[in-house]
Amino acid sequence: MSDAEEAPGEATGENGETEMKEEEEPNPNYKEVENLQQESKDDTLAWRESQEEERKMGEEEGEEEKEEEEEEGKEDKKIVMEETEEVAGEAQEKEASGIQEETTVEPQEVTESIIRLETQITDSQSITSGIFPPLRHLGSLQPLPPRFNQQASTRHEPLRPAHTQMESHYVSQAGLELVSSSNPPASASQSVEIIGNEQMETEGDGELRMQFWVYRKIEGREQWLTPVIPALWETKPGQEPSTSGDSPTSASQSAGITVVTMTWSFGWNSSLPVYYIREEKQRVLLYVCAHTAIIYNVLRNNQHHLQGHANIISCLCVSEDRRWIATADKGPDCLVIIWDSFTGIPVHTIFDSCPEGNGIRAMAMTHDAKYLATISDAEVQKVCIWKWTLAVETPACTFELPKEYGVQNYLTFNPTNNKELVSNSKTQAIYYAWYEERDTLAHSAPLLTEKTFNKLVGKFSQSIFHLNLTQILSATMEGKLVVWDIHRPPSSASTFLGFPYIKPCKLVHLQKEGITVLTTIDSYIVTGDIKGNIKFYDHTLSIVNWYSHLKLGAIRTLSFSKTPATPPTEKSNYPPDCTLKGDLFVVRNFIIGTSDAAVYHLTTDGTKLEQLFVEPKDAICAISCHPYQPLIAIGSICGMIKVWNYENKQYLFSRVFEKGLGVQSLTYNPEGALLGAGFTEGTVYILDAMSLENESPEPFKYSRTSVTHISFSHDSQYMATADRSFTVAVYMLVVRNGQRVWEYLARLRSHRKSIRSLLFGVYLDSNEPRLLSLGTDRLLIEYDLLRSYKDCLEVLDIHHTDQGCYPTCMVWYPPLTRELFLLICNSGYKVKLFNSTTKMCREQTLGRKDRSKIGETGMLTSMSKMQMKTRYHFFTNQDEVGLQILPVDGNPHKTSAIVCHPNGVAGMAISYDGRYAFTAGGHDRSVVQWKITLRVLEAAVSLGGEDLTPFYGLLSGGREGKFYRELEDYFYYSQLRSQGIDTMETRKVSEYICLSELPFVMRAIGFYPSEEKIDDIFNEIKFGEYVDTGKLIDKINLPDFLKVYLNHKPPFGNTMSGIHKSFEVLGYTNSKGKKAIRREDFLRLLVTKGEHMTEEEMLDCFASLFGLNPEGWKSEPATSSVKGSEICLEEELPDEITAEIFATEILGLTISEDSGQDGQ
Secondary structure: OOHHHHOOOEEEOOOOOEEEOOOOOOOOOHHHHHHHHHHHHHHHHHHHHHHHHHOOOOHHHHHHHHHHHHHHHHHHHHHHHHHHHHHHHHHHHHHHOOOOOOOOOOHHHHHHOOOOOOOOHHHHHHHHHHHOOOOOOOOOOOOOOOOEOOOOOOOOOOOOEOOOOOOOOOOOHHHEEEEEEOOOOOOOOOEEEEEEEEEEEOOOOOOEEEEEEEEEEEOOEEEEEEEOOOOOOOOOOOOOOOOOOOOOOOHHHHOOOOOEEEEEEEOOOOOOOOEEEEOOOOOEEEEEEOOEEEEEEOOOOEEEEEEOOOOOEEEEEEOOOOOEEEEEEEOOOOEEEEEEOOOOEEEEEEEOOOOOOOEEEEEEEOOOOOOEEEEEOOOOOEEEEEOOOOOOOOOOEEEEOOHHHOOOOEEEEEOOEEEEEEEEOOOOEEEEEEEHHHOEEEEEOOOOOHHHHOOOOOOEEEEEEOOOOOEEEEEEOOOEEEEEEEEOOOOOOOOOOOOOEEEEEEEEEOOOOOEEEEEEEOOEEEEEEOOOOEEEEOOOOOEEEEEOOOOOOOEEEEEEOOOOOOOOOOOOOOOEOOOOOOOEOOOOOEEEEEOOOEEEEEEOOOOEEEEEEEOOOOOEEEEEEOOOOOEEEEEEOOOEEEEEEOOOOEEEEEEEOOOOOOEEEEEEOOOOOEEEEEEOOOOEEEEEOOOOOEOOOOOEOOOOOOEEEEEEOOOOOEEEEEEOOOOEEEEEEEEEOOEEEEEEEEEEOOOOOOEEEEEEEEOOOOOOEEEEEEEOOOEEEEEEEEEEEOOEEEEEEEEEOOOOOOEEEEEEOOOOOOOOEEEEEEOOOEEEEEEOOOOOEEEEEEOOOOOOOOOOOEEEEEEEOOOOOOEEEEEEOOOEEEEEEEOOOOOHHHEEEEEOOOOOOOEEEEOOOOOEEEEEOEOOOOEEEEEEOHHHHHHHHHHOOOOOHHHHOOOOOHHHOHHHHHHHHHHHHHHHHHHOOOOOOOOOOOOEEEHHHHHHHHHHOOOOOOHHHHHHHHHHHHOOOHHHHOOOOOEEEHHHHHHHHHHHOOOOOOOHHHHHHHHHHHOEEOOOOOEEEEHHHHHHHHHHOOOOOOHHHHHHHHHHHOOOOOOOOOOOHHHOOOOHHHOOHHHHOOOEEEHHHHHHHHOOOOOOOOOOOOOO
């Protein structure tokens, strides 16, 4: 509930004076408003009924109906204007009488007093164009609520807020909330103007709703009359608190729009502050998780997510009244976004705030929220001041900081002067004075050394303006305060007497502990230190009170409630201060954030410390979902394992392991009774899933490096682990002395590079477990568990999965066919299906590709939609999370993904019922819960078209483009060629070509598959229907050929960057600094390495490349004019071959640095 809702009701008398009434007394004007509304509703209903009757009559009666509509629109216009003037008059008289309470009505009354202009769209537009004058800039200190387009209203386009996605709330003028401003324009006059409205068509009846933004100027003061909109922490009467992450105002419309929707975020970035947004009846906090700011209601246990950044949020700040939130990120295309904390909507976005740098390092907002200051995170830092309340995209003032000032990482405004700031690095404090009229940001940064005070100063942590406003205080990690005097020149209207500057005055040794936080509240200067102490000083820096018994970690942030402390009463239990008088120490409640990622709330009346939450303070890489309960286990490198109920967002239990044990991997066994945990130093624990106590007496210590994977067999008889030293270890459940205990079986260093997947399966004929591992060395290895014994892990099969690319993950493919497949993704954006028995590649399709990412799709998990045969799998790549419909066929519309962790995804898990997915962000210390909405992806597939329609979009120019026409020509030319070019016999017209012709057509259109890839293509086509029909396919038609081509060709065509990488491996650096290969080495590599050629094949290829065999190598033997043995390669090839010579002169290709040959 907002402040406005707690204020007593008001009534306006006939003489215009505002009188305060008790809450029980009804509003005397309420019935009048209600009657007016009822009349409007009755007129509307009558008009609708008459409209239906008159619609059946002739054109003459239709014209009469139009006249009635126009008259009714004028009546609605009159009602709106009269009520607006009436409410504005009430607020004016209330202000004159000195009453501070806000004029509001209860939400139920607001709902009942809605004025609806139920007209057709065209009629409403004509009405609004006559009511609202053009919008003009008013120069208000307070930002426009939310920001409007500064352009005139036209007849057909009524004014709308310009930068908001808010769902409109339509209230009567009796529900207007007063927002004051203290900087009037020069020509202010007493008047009331309606300058903007928001118009929206509802989903149901198609009628229009109008929302009014009213501005008035009274005796030189500016005031906004804005609709009372429920804040995020408020709910309507009878409404249950939301735990879905959506605000009460937008949950209904935001649900089901995207395939995956963020519903909860576990963890927080303890490097950034946590703010106390609201106390009173709702305890609301603001903090950051990765690239999302979280507004968290502690008592109702719900979150609202401020999503808009594509990079990790690097800093945030709030206005003094906690109404406005500013967030900034660090990375490419960085953004600064200002949010309305009441509604959770962005009201302004600053693009390209730091085009030369890497984002924003520090940020601060003035107490009246009019200006925003930022410091960039570039090599040469830049200070910018933004008038964000105006529709401008450039800063009002900028200043580049010299490098010798160090990296400025803290910034704040003077609380009483918008034109003064102070910032500091670890070694330098800087004072700024902004002269807006001169467009100048003057600064003073005196160098401070140990000789300044003949004492060790220490590194600066934070700086603030002293309560006396004539000094600046800078805290150091040595427990000292540097006091700077501000020397301001006397003001003069005629002459400029110079810029202000600061000068070090004294060094105060305030305490022994290093000061990490320095702030002010009311009449106190507050410090927090590395020992967890919080101390309060007066303006003379004399200690008033302190909290040293709380046993906290190093203080990272302090945020005080905006609600003043309750005056002491007989029941109060405020502690006495440490002065001689021993007065009660009365201070506001506040939030404490510590370096160990704990957040506390301190109620000063009674000194009640409440722990709100404790999150991992280090990277989170391990997550696992329970197999049949809504539980998720989260493990961090700091040694903490936390278990949550993810349905009701309830923390259940946790365990913190001894120092040095960092959790790297977690997995529940299929029964959900055990939790396997792998640690960074190689230890493996088997824990009880419900208590996190050790299931085995001692942990297993058979590895010296981090355990990256843990997997249980389907019957929980085996457990396997993989570590960073490329080793697979197997543990077995045995019976000893009548008890079931886990024992180590064997381990094997089976890979040469990192292991990406470790997977148990089941033999279909015996129901015995089988174990497979997949590594970046391109080896798929299956182990023989039945033949393995103590200290000997037997290998059953080794298979190579790729040539150039390396695999990234592996999962069992769901039983969509009669065959059992392994689905493997690789670094070339491909998804492959391997027969689980023969390990033959049976299908390859194009996965999701994005040129800005590495393209490593990983950790796929299959799931099924209940009561339907359609299957899906969830996946993550470098920084995205997404969903794909099975079976895989290369259709781009079957895949959808969004950015989940900009700095990379470290882990993924799926809930047991397939409703939620979870991603761990690694070093961003967060785990995000995603709600999966399958129907959204299904709709996208339906809208994408059927048959080949989605695939045509993957071609340059589509189906009507030049490339597709060439492909058709080559395909049908291949039919002629297979029957003989010079034949005189009657030709057989067919839709197919034989498989032997397929490689030649592929090469003709610019795709040059290797021999192994050709074999994979042949196997994919030959055995496509073998399981169902028992027959092999030896031909292919054009539609299937197009799919095969798109799924097998390189995702971005042939690029010079790929050729350069090959020459960097094979070549040497020549005299020009380029990578080159000698001619004799080049020829030797062709006949000895990889899919090597015979010398005859090599010479025939060169004959074709040099134009001596125009039809290609052995394509038409009868037309060959030159034999390969007749070519002298020493004359045709240069002594040194570079990547450019190889691509352009030898192969004759025109390839750009990054784009493919065919433009794909």
